Amino acid sequence: MRLPCPYCGNRDAAEFVYRGDAAPRRPDGEAGMFDYVYLRDNRAGEMRELWYHAQGCRNWIVVTRDTVTHEIHGSELARDNKR
Amino acid sequence: MGEALTVSERTGLGIATVMARRGVDAAAIGAVLGCALPGGPGWRNGGDLSAIGTGPGTWLVMTETGSGDFAEDLTQRFRGLASVTDQSSAYAVFRLSGHDARTLLQRGVSIDLHPAAFAPGSAATSMISHIGVIFWQMDDAPTYEVAVFRSLAGSFRHWLDSVAATL
Known part of the structure; x- marks a missing residue:
């Protein structure tokens, strides 16, 4: 699988570290912290995922990928995807 | 046609990582450096300097006339614009x-x-x-x-x- 890094271009998945679902947002207080840290959906279908380009530009990116077909719909720098 | 392959090591280079502070663009840093910076992954050469884009707002800057003061000099010139790390021996x-x-x-x-x-x-x-x-x-x-x-x-x-x- 090749991932489209917004900075580097298409790169082999071996250059990246997978972090998982990009949807969870850190809660302001303790309420919801357990869910934020531990609970993740295991979705079949389109999903926004965090990947770290460790062997490239060393930036976190968000990739929109279909977990069933592995089709990739786009990517952006995680810094541009902040709250 | 010249040699099929020549391999050599560049020595005596001054090398530094330059990371732009938030909101500072490549043009502003290039103006201070006196060498145009690539906006993406690229190599630019200007005078005795060359710059390689290694990430968003991040460049590897090299000089052939590298002295031990290269990174320190850049640090002073980029004060408030970018962070500089000496990589000459790295x-x-x-x-x-x-x-x-x-x-x-x-x-x-x-x-x-x-x-x-x-x-x-x-x-x-x-x-x-x-x-x-x-x-x-x-x-x-x-x-x-x-x-x-x-x-x-x-x-x-x-x-x-x-x-x-x-x-």
């Missing part, structure tokens, strides 16, 4: 030149080095034989330079010699 830089250079490098990286995709002025950060590399193309010979972490230079040279023997 990287070994190999120069690969000749018509076999592309074939050799292509056997190490899963990035398309065809002239239509990777030309003089192009640069990339990737890995060769599990070793992190930054490389850029300088001319159509073709000539490439590859920067590797100095402690892994021996391992990189081993890979290079092994592949060169098969060309």
